[in-house]
Amino acid sequence: MLEVTGLHVAYGGIQAVRSITFHVNEGETVALIGANGAGKTSTLKAIARVLDAVGGDVHFCGEKIGKLAPHDIIRKGIALVPEGRGVFPRLTVLENLHMGAFIRNATVDVEKDLKMVYGYFPRLKERESQLAGTLSGGEQQMLAIGRALMSRPKMLLLDEPSMGLAPIMVQKIFEVVRAVAADGMTILLIEQNAKLALQSSQRGYVMESGEITFNGESAMLLDDPKVRAAYLGE
Amino acid sequence: MNFGHFFRSTVGIATLAALLVALPFVAAMGGQAWVRILDFAILYVFLALGLNIVVGLAGLLDLGYIAFYAVGAYTWALLASPHFGLHWPIWAILPIGAGLACLAGVVLGSPTLKLRGDYLAIVTLGFGEIVRIFLNNLNAPFNITNGPQGITLIDPVSFGAFQFSGTTQILGFAVSGPQKYYFLLVALAILVVIINLRLQNSRIGRAWQAIREDEIAAKAIGINTRNLKLLAFAMGASFGGVAGGIFSAMQGFVSPESFSLIESIMILAMVVLGGMGHIPGVILGAVLLTVLPEVLRYGVGPLQMALFGKMLADPESLRMLVFGLALVLVMRFKPAGLWPSPERQRELQETGK
Numbered sequence: 001m002l003e004v005t006g007l008h009v010a011y012g013g014i015q016a017v018r019s020i021t022f023h024v025n026e027g028e029t030v031a032l033i034g035a036n037g038a039g040k041t042s043t044l045k046a047i048a049r050v051l052d053a054v055g056g057d058v059h060f061c062g063e064k065i066g067k068l069a070p071h072d073i074i075r076k077g078i079a080l081v082p083e084g085r086g087v088f089p090r091l092t093v094l095e096n097l098h099m100g101a102f103i104r105n106a107t108v109d110v111e112k113d114l115k116m117v118y119g120y121f122p123r124l125k126e127r128e129s130q131l132a133g134t135l136s137g138g139e140q141q142m143l144a145i146g147r148a149l150m151s152r153p154k155m156l157l158l159d160e161p162s163m164g165l166a167p168i169m170v171q172k173i174f175e176v177v178r179a180v181a182a183d184g185m186t187i188l189l190i191e192q193n194a195k196l197a198l199q200s201s202q203r204g205y206v207m208e209s210g211e212i213t214f215n216g217e218s219a220m221l222l223d224d225p226k227v228r229a230a231y232l233g234e
Numbered sequence: 235m236n237f238g239h240f241f242r243s244t245v246g247i248a249t250l251a252a253l254l255v256a257l258p259f260v261a262a263m264g265g266q267a268w269v270r271i272l273d274f275a276i277l278y279v280f281l282a283l284g285l286n287i288v289v290g291l292a293g294l295l296d297l298g299y300i301a302f303y304a305v306g307a308y309t310w311a312l313l314a315s316p317h318f319g320l321h322w323p324i325w326a327i328l329p330i331g332a333g334l335a336c337l338a339g340v341v342l343g344s345p346t347l348k349l350r351g352d353y354l355a356i357v358t359l360g361f362g363e364i365v366r367i368f369l370n371n372l373n374a375p376f377n378i379t380n381g382p383q384g385i386t387l388i389d390p391v392s393f394g395a396f397q398f399s400g401t402t403q404i405l406g407f408a409v410s411g412p413q414k415y416y417f418l419l420v421a422l423a424i425l426v427v428i429i430n431l432r433l434q435n436s437r438i439g440r441a442w443q444a445i446r447e448d449e450i451a452a453k454a455i456g457i458n459t460r461n462l463k464l465l466a467f468a469m470g471a472s473f474g475g476v477a478g479g480i481f482s483a484m485q486g487f488v489s490p491e492s493f494s495l496i497e498s499i500m501i502l503a504m505v506v507l508g509g510m511g512h513i514p515g516v517i518l519g520a521v522l523l524t525v526l527p528e529v530l531r532y533g534v535g536p537l538q539m540a541l542f543g544k545m546l547a548d549p550e551s552l553r554m555l556v557f558g559l560a561l562v563l564v565m566r567f568k569p570a571g572l573w574p575s576p577e578r579q580r581e582l583q584e585t586g587k
Contacts, residue, residue: 070454102444
């Protein structure tokens, strides 16, 4: 469904991503793991077109999307949940969710999707009229994912959903990520928490200094001695 | 008593309308100077609401707003004065002025699209100064703006034979020039209030809010941030252009001096002090910041005489001191402005700041 070929991202002279190639199949959850600064977020930002790639191609559902404007990416069905959550702090939870449906017009469907999001995250329903900036970190992450779902995407790009959250909250977020995936969503998941990411995905890619060094089935990567040593703290 | 609800009720609107109509006649009892001050208060309401679109709604800190006002003012001055011997009618000049200001807004906006906060403020500040310096120096090799001397004998606003300068008899009342301008300005201000209200609750308004809150997230949910930021600049600038035109006609004289940085800062202060993004707040801010310095101008001298029997400090400098102090106090005790939007008030309560 998503095909990234030879993607290259640079900040001035610094090569953040060095021609990486990977793909995500429909209905699959793929984890992109690696240490801080490996180039994971740059990869995701380049796919979402928030960042310009220097080289390479990105195809989505057979269509070339590497040159699209950032606001058109979501219209193709790719929803980015940005790093650090990026909720609209001075809008309420409900307003944030409605914003997620910005590209759509039919109000009836939006109401239905709101129910769907509240189904995944009952906590958001309770906090509906609260300002997003006053939510806890975990709740903001829920809101960011919920907002992305409101656009009815074909694919979710999740950038470090566990970042800065308490372990119990991380568990909760990942339960929902798995539930969303189980309902048929295609997900590209970026994580430093390699264990959790591999446990929640079918396949994984390991990134190191801007290059993909390993890839394979998540279960296999979890057992790989090299991956275990480098990323699972063993 | 909730003021917001009061102004939305029929009785509230009727009271407000009666007040607005009576105001210039009451002010005239203190002399035409006060009517003129009122005119400026309304003109600044107009300007502040224009800037509110850029700063309050879209969250783009613009320190060069006065440049668009200058573009509008000089458009009127050049097209309706003996300087070029042109005397075009209002329905031609005002749209041209607004259009040119709008164009200037886009010209300023496009190179600054990737800038935010402090950086944007510095670039817009520079732009404002560039426009002023241009006006100051465009008298050679071709004399376009007449340089620092400015342009004089500018035509007043007129609709056919109806002139806005001088006194006319209307329904047995003697209505002075400033009073007529007052009503014109009030009409324009009401128009810009309506436009502001409509924008705030529209799809465009919500997109602006999103950009203000988080630009990357705004892009990610499908908002064309480039076009919408340009639109904010263009709309704000157009209002500035219209206000400039009326200013030019009202004064009969323009010079680059009127468009200095301090003017941009004053308008921004009106928006921030009143309550950024909240229309009643911005109106209050504009009226207070126009009227307060004038009240101080006339009040500080006599007050000293009454209290101490002699002049202790020069009223002119004391006036700015009191004014500055008032600004500091408001920001200290009402950080969201004198009349912030309900959302902003709530935010302050919830976060306990």
